[in-house]
Amino acid sequence: xxxxxxxxxxxxxxxxxxxxLMENRKMRECTTNILTTCAQLSYxxxxxxxxxxxxxxxxxxxxxxxxxxFKDEKREMLxxxxxxxxxxxxxxxxxxxxxxxxxxxxxxxxxGDKIPGFFRLICELSCDALEYAVTKDPNMxxxxxxxxxxxxxxxxxxxxxxxxxxxxxxxxxxxxxxxPKQDKIKERFVDICERITKPVMERHSVLLNCxxxxxxxxxxxxxxxxxxxxxxxxxxxxxxxxxxxDDTLALAYQSADTLNTIxxxxxxxxxxxxxxxxxxxxxxxxxIVVKIPDFFDFLGEIFKFYKTHIDKDTLILAxxxxxxxxxxxxxxxxxxxxxxxxxxxxxxATSTSSTNTATIAIAKCWSILSTILETKExxxxxxxxxxxxxKYLFGLLSDPSKxxxxxxxxxxxxxIITNSNGLSETMRILFPYIKNSFSKHKFIYSELxxxxxxxxxxxxxxxxSEDHVNQLFGFGVEALFNEDRTANGAVxxxxxxxxxxxxxxxxLNLVIPGILENVLTRLNEKxxxxxxxxxxxxxxxxxxxxxxxxxxEYLENTNKTSEVMTKVLQFSVKKMGxxxxxxxxxxxxxxxxxxxxxxxxxxxxSPKIIQKIVDVLVKSSIEEAKKVKKSExxxxxETEDKDFDSDFDSSESESSESEDESDKENEDRETPNPESxxxxxxxxxxxxxxxxxxxxxxxxxxxxxxxIQSAFSMFKTGxxxxxxxxxxx
Numbered sequence: 001x002x003x004x005x006x007x008x009x010x011x012x013x014x015x016x017x018x019x020x021l022m023e024n025r026k027m028r029e030c031t032t033n034i035l036t037t038c039a040q041l042s043y044x045x046x047x048x049x050x051x052x053x054x055x056x057x058x059x060x061x062x063x064x065x066x067x068x069x070f071k072d073e074k075r076e077m078l079x080x081x082x083x084x085x086x087x088x089x090x091x092x093x094x095x096x097x098x099x100x101x102x103x104x105x106x107x108x109x110x111x112g113d114k115i116p117g118f119f120r121l122i123c124e125l126s127c128d129a130l131e132y133a134v135t136k137d138p139n140m141x142x143x144x145x146x147x148x149x150x151x152x153x154x155x156x157x158x159x160x161x162x163x164x165x166x167x168x169x170x171x172x173x174x175x176x177x178x179x180p181k182q183d184k185i186k187e188r189f190v191d192i193c194e195r196i197t198k199p200v201m202e203r204h205s206v207l208l209n210c211x212x213x214x215x216x217x218x219x220x221x222x223x224x225x226x227x228x229x230x231x232x233x234x235x236x237x238x239x240x241x242x243x244x245x246d247d248t249l250a251l252a253y254q255s256a257d258t259l260n261t262i263x264x265x266x267x268x269x270x271x272x273x274x275x276x277x278x279x280x281x282x283x284x285x286x287x288i289v290v291k292i293p294d295f296f297d298f299l300g301e302i303f304k305f306y307k308t309h310i311d312k313d314t315l316i317l318a319x320x321x322x323x324x325x326x327x328x329x330x331x332x333x334x335x336x337x338x339x340x341x342x343x344x345x346x347x348x349a350t351s352t353s354s355t356n357t358a359t360i361a362i363a364k365c366w367s368i369l370s371t372i373l374e375t376k377e378x379x380x381x382x383x384x385x386x387x388x389x390x391k392y393l394f395g396l397l398s399d400p401s402k403x404x405x406x407x408x409x410x411x412x413x414x415x416i417i418t419n420s421n422g423l424s425e426t427m428r429i430l431f432p433y434i435k436n437s438f439s440k441h442k443f444i445y446s447e448l449x450x451x452x453x454x455x456x457x458x459x460x461x462x463x464x465s466e467d468h469v470n471q472l473f474g475f476g477v478e479a480l481f482n483e484d485r486t487a488n489g490a491v492x493x494x495x496x497x498x499x500x501x502x503x504x505x506x507x508l509n510l511v512i513p514g515i516l517e518n519v520l521t522r523l524n525e526k527x528x529x530x531x532x533x534x535x536x537x538x539x540x541x542x543x544x545x546x547x548x549x550x551x552x553e554y555l556e557n558t559n560k561t562s563e564v565m566t567k568v569l570q571f572s573v574k575k576m577g578x579x580x581x582x583x584x585x586x587x588x589x590x591x592x593x594x595x596x597x598x599x600x601x602x603x604x605x606s607p608k609i610i611q612k613i614v615d616v617l618v619k620s621s622i623e624e625a626k627k628v629k630k631s632e633x634x635x636x637x638e639t640e641d642k643d644f645d646s647d648f649d650s651s652e653s654e655s656s657e658s659e660d661e662s663d664k665e666n667e668d669r670e671t672p673n674p675e676s677x678x679x680x681x682x683x684x685x686x687x688x689x690x691x692x693x694x695x696x697x698x699x700x701x702x703x704x705x706x707x708i709q710s711a712f713s714m715f716k717t718g719x720x721x722x723x724x725x726x727x728x729x
Contacts, residue, residue: 002047005034006054006062013065014154022070028100035066035103039110051115058111059122060153064167066104067091068159069207073101077207081250085257088214092173109174123175123185127192130168133161134196162205169211176218186222193223197234206247210254213238217258221267232275235259239279242286242295249291256294263301276306277314284314287321287365288328291357296364300371307377315382319372319389322365326393329358330403340395340429359404366408373415380419387416391426397433400440410437410447417454423461431455431468438475448475449492456499463502469511472496477515480522480536490535493519494584497542503549512543512550520560537568538581541588548591552599561601569608573615579623586616 012018012031022028041047051058077084090097095106112119131137156164172179172189180186193215200212216223216234224231241248241255262268272279283299299318303310372378373386393409400406417427434455438448452472455462462468473496479489493515502508519539543551555561568585576582589609592602602609 002038002041002050005038006050006058009034009038009062010054010057013061016154016158018065019068019070022066022100023072031066032098032100032103035062035100035107036098039103039107042110042114048115051111051118056121056125057153059108059118059125060155063104063108063111063171064155064159064164066100067108067167067170068163069101069166074207077210077250078247081253084250085210085253088170088210088254089257091170092176092214092218105170105174108171112175119175119178120182120185122171123179123182123189126168126171127185127189129164130172130196131192133164133168134199162203162208165200165208166211169208169215173211173215173218176215180219180222189219190222193219194230201237206251209241209251213241213251213254213258217261220262221265228271228274231271232279235262235272235279236282239282239286242283242290242292252290252292253294256292256298259298260294260301263298264305269305273306273309276302276309277311280306280310280314280318284318284321287318287325293357293360293364296361296368300364300368303368303371303375303378307375312382312385315372315378316385316389319369319386322369323389323393326362326365326405329362330396330405340398362405366405369412370408373412379415383416383419384424387420387424387426390416394426394430397430397437400437406437406440407447410434410451414447414451414454417451417457423455423458427455428461431461432471435471435475438478449495452496453499456496459500459502462500463505463507466507466510469500469507472500473511473515477518480518487532487535490519490532490539493539494535494542497539497546501546503547505547508547509550509553512547513554516540516543516551516554517558520564534571534575534581537564537571538584540564541568541584544588545584545591548595552602556599556601561599562605565602565605565609569605569612573612573619576616576619579620582616582620586613586620589613589616 009031012021015021022031042051073084073087076087087097087099087101090102091105095102095109108122112122159167179189197212197216200208203209220231220234224234238255238259241251242259244252263272280302283302286295287299303318369390378386390412394413396403397406397409400409403409413427413430417423420427434448434451441448452475455472462472473493476489476493476496479486479492482489500508519536523533523536540551552561555564571585573582576585589612592598593606593609593613598606
């Protein structure tokens with residue numbers, strides 16, 4: 001097979017019309033398959049003699065002949081530059097594509113690895129040919145590596161200088177995995193490479209500059225070590241290529257890929273770091289006009305890997321550029337509400353774009369801004385100027401219906417507020433606009449609740465105006481009645497009440513009655529999901545924790561105290577599968593009993609309240625014990641390959657049954673049983689179930705000897721996060 005395939009490949013590659021023959025799709029596919037087969041057969045030692053017999057001609061008249069850039073690839077370089085670059089990278093690296101060029105590369109690489117002496121031949125011949133084709137030095141011996149075989153290699157007879165430089169640059173890039181390990185070859189290669197860089201660039205060939213760029217990216221760690229200023233000039237050359245016009249867009253794509261490859265290389269970072277600010281200033285000049293998405297990946301990597309070297313002025317300059325690019329590519333400020341941080345007269349001068357490229361650029365710019373804001377070195381030292389530069393983008397929150405990136409704005413505002421020593425004037429101005437984003441997203445909170453939590457950190461601001469408090473609670477109240485009828489609004493109100501806990505706040509005293517009225521109204525709507533009903537009552541419990549006096553004054557004035565407390569006490573502890581729900585019950589009911597004076601309607605229920613607190617504590621302690629046992633078993637299994645004793649297995653079996661019940665209940669939350677929507681019947685059923693299941697908890701208590709006092713102390717400090725409430729959504 002090899003004996004017949006190799007002569008056929010040679011005959012085809014030596015034909016000056018081979019490129020025209022390859023325009024036939026069937027012919028190209030057959031040649032590709034033969035190259036693939038011959039590459040694979042070179043692994044069989046018995047066939048080595050056939051490869052050795054044809055010698056250097058396999059490299060020049062087969063490898064080089066089919067590695068050269070044909071006319072169709074040159075057309076793709078203009079019409080589809082990103083695909084052109086992808087092919088070049090495949091050729092130089094993995095050769096995964098089943099195309100002629102990639103398989104020709106695989107053929108060269110494979111025979112270089114498997115046939116004795118061929119790797120050295122590939123490197124030396126490529127260096128000879130590259131140096132001669134670029135310099136045309138009359139004193140240089142013509143292809144000394146070939147010697148007497150030169151006349152036998154037909155490829156040199158019909159290829160142009162550009163073709164030869166093209167294939168040599170690609171071939172040398174392909175062998176970058178091994179060439180630096182050969183000291184003599186490496187020394188010569190470095191010398192040639194440093195000498196031919198400028199002459200190749202001066203040819204102004206997009207194709208050759210693309211090949212040179214990809215090759216330098218693979219070898220940059222061993223090049224230009226004698227003069228770091230030349231190294232900087234080469235990196236600057238890559239950056240300058242990023243703003244190429246449509247005819248040279250392939251070079252921009254190739255440069256972006258090369259920069260992405262080298263910018264985070266551990267060997268290169270120490271060489272770039274000394275002049276990173278000068279380089280970044282050049283990069284920022286490209287931000288406004290660059291058309292290549294990969295450029296933004298490269299820019300983002302700079303901020304990740306050079307955070308200790310970038311100075312304030314350069315950082316702010318970069319942020320200015322990113323903000324301007326988002327402004328240019330966004331239509332957000334057209335036809336919407338006025339941006340409070342922008343002069344209306346400036347809008348007329350702002351260009352916009354609605355292309356897919358613009359959308360990608362906006363997303364990538366925000367990704368970089370997020371990286372900057374989430375990096376300690378930047379946010380700790382430059383938070384004030386960063387906020388000032390982002391002020392324009394924050395102002396777009398005045399009408400979020402005109403933009404798609406209000407989540408990014410919300411996230412950035414949250415970071416700045418959280419890391420600031422005080423609430424800035426900018427954030428105070430923006431506060432009323434948060435409601436616009438809540439409305440746009442139909443009260444699916446995502447980043448919004450994190451922003452609310454950040455504002456709540458500054459209670460003096462929140463409680464400085466009744467409007468502020470009404471706005472924050474209004475988000476939750478509106479969500480109670482939105483068309484989705486989810487528990488989002490109730491969960492939000494629970495968390496907000498607990499964050500703004502203040503028994504003596506006059507504004508809460510004014511606001512709470514309206515909130516509770518809406519909650520109780522929602523409770524009276526039918527049909528009502530059983531789990532949603534429980535969460536709505538949890539809102540009332542959270543209100544008791546937040547401001548006991550205002551809550552019970554409202555309930556007493558409306559004669560609702562007895563009704564609400566009875567309903568709350570009916571809920572079965574066994575159904576409280578969520579630990580934070582149990583904590584809320586324990587804290588709110590304990591808060592009632594610790595008051596100096598109890599309302600008569602509450603005093604009558606005191607025994608049941610005490611009983612419920614104990615039941616909740618027992619349930620929580622049992623669940624915690626199960627978690628500990630489960631954790632211990634997992635840890636034990638990691639070190640010992642044997643089973644636990646039968647007692648522990650039995651306990652774990654009970655735990656599994658409990659977990660199955662919890663899983664089933666979570667499923668019920670997502671798809672409630674229609675038969676469970678009759679409120680009156682449910683209440684009676686819940687009451688009976690509560691009486692039976694809660695008594696079972698006492699039996700468990702006797703068996704496990706729970707320390708209730710330590711369990712209760714856990715509730716006192718457990719309200720740091722309410723993420724677990726997400727399971728109700």
